[in-house]
Amino acid sequence: MDHAATGRLWVRLIKRHRVERDATVPCTRDDPEAALRELLPRLDLSQPVWLPRHRADWEEYALTRFLPEHFMEAVPFDFMEISYIFPEDEKKAARPRDPRWDA
Numbered sequence: 001m002d003h004a005a006t007g008r009l010w011v012r013l014i015k016r017h018r019v020e021r022d023a024t025v026p027c028t029r030d031d032p033e034a035a036l037r038e039l040l041p042r043l044d045l046s047q048p049v050w051l052p053r054h055r056a057d058w059e060e061y062a063l064t065r066f067l068p069e070h071f072m073e074a075v076p077f078d079f080m081e082i083s084y085i086f087p088e089d090e091k092k093a094a095r096p097r098d099p100r101w102d103a
Contacts, residue, residue: 008085009035013077
């Protein structure tokens with residue numbers, strides 16, 4: 001897979017199991033931190049601390065979650081989840097439906 005293609009980074013601020021705010025910004029799969037540096041000031045948030053767990057989750061799932069203790073300042077949400085939205089040309093083709101599924 002070509003990780004240099006530009007998709008989008010989707011940031012969701014979750015409080016009590018509800019999305020309180022969300023935003024997207026152009027992003028390459030290999031550099032979510034640069035996209036966060038661009039987006040977080042618009043959400044009035046500081047950069048979170050990236051731990052090895054965050055990097056591993058990002059590499060494997062293109063998704064990771066930051067808790068309030070990963071920020072230097074107090075935050076008004078339970079966690080921040082970020083995920084990568086792949087460009088259209090990188091999305092997997094859907095499998096054809098099997099008629100047995102409808103039986």
